[in-house]
Amino acid sequence: MIAPSSTWFTAEPRWGWMIVAYFFLGGLAGGCYFLAAFIELLGRREDWPLARLGYLIAFPLVVLSGLLLTMDLSRPLRFWHMLIERNTFMPMFKAWSPMSIGSWALSIFGLFTFISFLGAMADLDRDRWPGLQLLRPTTLFSRVVAVVGAFFGFFVASYTGVLLAVTNRPLWSDTPLLGMLFVVSAASSSCALMILMAGRYGWTTPAVAGLHRMDKWMIALELVVLVAMIVSLGSAARGWLNVWGLLLVVLVVVPGLLLPLLAWRPGRFPERSAAMPMLILFGALMLRVVIVYASEAI
């Protein structure tokens, strides 16, 4: 076979299930956080529990993300080399390396999710955490934290796609659209996760309906970006003509995008049904599985 792109002459980094899981959970952490921030900053008082829920989800997922990234290193105990230069003990930062920026962004995001997590805990039980009332949602402090944290949430949800593009691997580096795809997918899956949780608690506040509307737009946008991503590959799109391309359709496009779009009815949303959010979450996970493994298989 004649290689369709010079990227076909490179070696696979063997980024496996832990990186896939990080791309999924990190996206959810970033997405749930910025959704919670939107709800805290823009929503009604009755929506605050939903914002609290987003903050309560984000922090544990960031911790899990950090653990996954550390375990995936061939030398896990050297994880701190990402932040501190090992020989000089000076801060290690490269503005042109997505993995370097991402390490810092994830650490800073972790700090902000922790503050918001404490605030959400304080809000849940006001008598038990008197010292943390300052951090509760909708205080001025909490709003400032939400704005800055949401910025880093967007960053964490999107840089992973840019990281894949800033390599020389087939399919990843043959398109500039993976970062965009990942941030949109993080938004759609985070909406789905928060809808799912809100459904479990039986919440029907305006923001829940807002999440439903937003999710529909995000899934439609994700479908458009996914198609644009394939088209932008040009001749390298031939790298999808295998089992991974089939799985992209069967496990991502059909259950995660087309079914939820077709099942949508205006003026009504099935707030008790967990099926659609589950399908969207499944599709978002599978999107990352096929994108990572399709390239690794070449």
Added chain:
Amino acid sequence: MPEPMGFYTDTTVCIGCKACEVACKEWNQLPSTNGGANTLSGDSYDNTRRLDGIHWRHVKFIEQFNEDRVDGRWLLMSDVCKHCVRAGCLEVCPTGAIIRTEFDTVVIQSNTCNGCRDCIAACPFGVIEINPVSGTAQKCTLCYDRLQGGLEPACSKACPTKSIQFGTVRELRTRADARVAQLHGGGEQRAYLYGADESMLGGLNSFYLLVDKPEVYGLPPAPKLPTRNLVPGSMFAVLGALMVGLAGLFNLRDRGSRGAAPAVRS
């Protein structure tokens, strides 16, 4: 400061003896594959298969024969890290483990690398891999330790046909140009240099004389830097984030009585 040093590999005089592979393994104390229980690949005389963390030199055997094997030729090429002047691995390395030395070569510091494997994905030539013993990414160092001691690298020292030549990049280029002219004069019009000028990644400090297309040797015809995607990829990511933000603004803000309250009660 010393001049930039490198390799010039004249593939037309390589005889496939693999002395370079052996010398490299011996000097750099690289382990054998599977404890020495190597299986035959069935692909010509090539059982090394690829460059990786424990193979820093790899002799490629390309058989070009017609159907009845009456006519044909061998292409032999000792592959190695190209020590690119603009190196993709060095660009992306988040720990600072990959450095450029005083000899203008690219070296991975094993005490700093944490095995994130970003450099493996970034290298346009598929040179780097994890060494299972150290758990770090490793590749040819152009014998940094020997260079510091005033010695030439082990592979070029061992090469019996001067297929691998070591020296200052400037002198090697002069030598290679003369060799191409000699081959052209002798009727081998296909001879050309791969990576000898600045057009390819600022110049490959380890460059090649080839007599067929790069793809035939498993070399990329147009190797690029990974950071070519940084600005466009980030711009599209920001565009995506803006669209998500706008959707959030429209759908999650308090819309008072005009909002979706009826839908909620359904």
